[in-house]
Amino acid sequence: MLFISATNTNAGKTTCARLLAKYCNACGVKTILLKPIETGVNDAINHSSDAHLFLQDNRLLDRSLTLKDVSFYRYAKASAPSSPNKKKIQTTPLIRII
Template structure:
């Protein structure tokens, strides 16, 4: 089995797709054949926007995937922009379909980046949350968190859940241009408690090093 890295976050709109593309580019720069999949995307009207973005990126990085279609990158889509549980009217998770697509990619890849939807406790169906999908896919996790006020609470809660489930993981902060208060309001807590602050935009090489060796 190839290395599987699941990109999750403390909430929606934190920067999972942005981070996933950086991971793909960094691993590809090391000579690894990269692949990507977003198992479930909601809010899809005409075509999956995140999926199209990921497809364009991975085709440039791995010529073996030139024939992929967006359906190979996003096997399950729903129109309503809501949790998969709500968007699908509680349709049972088709895990076999997701695993099948991942295994097809693995035939041409050394490493697969799997982008989740929302945060860890986004409900997929009545039996599965997004965190369950990480475990079922036997992936290590990258927890992407934000740098605005409230990030201490959000980060620690999500990290604790991953630890309780014994899911190997790395935490990375996606600091945006308007997150100017992070260094004064939140970062001092992390620094003083021994929590390593890895930033997506600055530390992608180290993030990839740690993830690859988990």
């Protein structure tokens, strides 16, 4: 398992992950991309979120995959863990992800 992280939005995490997975798959290492938690998404109108892009790539390996297979917790409210003005939001059970 590889975990790609960076400290800011638009740092290139999604692009890096997609290119790395493409390379691994080309080398014969079956690689599936996941976006376990995604915020600021509206699946009714936005089909270009990171998870949607990952799903598109993953379906080259397994056509049966769905968005729920790629992104387990999805929230419409855009938020970051360090937001100073947090309101009560639904918590995500981290232990289930790990």
